[in-house]
Amino acid sequence: MTKPVARAPQRRNARSNRARILATARHELGRNPDLTLEELARASGVVRRTLYGHFPGRTALLEALAEEASDALRSTLATATRPEEPAERALAHFTFSMWHLGDRYRFLLSLARRDLGLDRVAEILKPARDEGTAILQRGQRDGVFHTLLPPGVLSAGLEAMTVALLEEVNSGALEDDGARTAVATLVAAGVPERRARVVVDEVALAAAAERAAED
Numbered sequence: 001m002t003k004p005v006a007r008a009p010q011r012r013n014a015r016s017n018r019a020r021i022l023a024t025a026r027h028e029l030g031r032n033p034d035l036t037l038e039e040l041a042r043a044s045g046v047v048r049r050t051l052y053g054h055f056p057g058r059t060a061l062l063e064a065l066a067e068e069a070s071d072a073l074r075s076t077l078a079t080a081t082r083p084e085e086p087a088e089r090a091l092a093h094f095t096f097s098m099w100h101l102g103d104r105y106r107f108l109l110s111l112a113r114r115d116l117g118l119d120r121v122a123e124i125l126k127p128a129r130d131e132g133t134a135i136l137q138r139g140q141r142d143g144v145f146h147t148l149l150p151p152g153v154l155s156a157g158l159e160a161m162t163v164a165l166l167e168e169v170n171s172g173a174l175e176d177d178g179a180r181t182a183v184a185t186l187v188a189a190g191v192p193e194r195r196a197r198v199v200v201d202e203v204a205l206a207a208a209a210e211r212a213a214e215d
Contacts, residue, residue, distance in 0.1 A: 017044075021044045025065060028043050040061075066121075069108055073101060077131060087144045088139060088145075088189075088199050089199055090138075091136070092182045095185045099177075106170075109121060129152075144190070145191070165181050
């Protein structure tokens with residue numbers, strides 16, 4: 001009697017290949033939005049048949065990346081939300097959290113109009129946009145942030161600035177671990193620069209202490 005072929009190693013290989021393809025796609029599409037699936041297969045170190053087995057077309061690949069981004073965003077927001085903190089500290093912490101996530105998925109915005117569609121990207125980013133708007137609304141109510149713009153409009157402007165600064169980092173024109181962007185975000189929201197620097201330093205130290213405690 002013929003013994004059944006073990007499937008577990010094949011499943012593990014399939015998961016590994018899929019993860020490698022998605023990781024490569026995030027990196028390569030960030031550099032070249034016109035990357036073809038054939039080029040992606042070569043960069044991922046898999047044959048075309050393997051890639052097409054996971055992603056039969058560009059749309060399927062981008063939708064998988066969108067789902068991955070959505071999951072990562074929800075996970076990040078679980079710790080990025082600080083309703084008990086003063087609004088300026090909450091915004092600094094939120095900016096730090098989104099900075100590290102945004103560097104990974106910034107290409108979604110560049111592909112939005114042509115590939116994913118603005119509505120799909122807006123759906124992915126809605127939880128973060130809602131949280132940013134809520135923080136700004138609270139800060140305006142408390143007199144911490146300016147009221148020149150409605151909170152939703154101000155949130156959209158700060159998001160655009162963050163994406164632009166991410167692009168400058170990736171081009172080599174700017175060095176930033178998120179702190180300079182957090183200061184700029186607070187200043188743009190109406191916090192005096194000296195106070196903004198103090199708040200960001202405090203939040204960065206608190207975050208470092210939290211990471212050390214977890215380790």
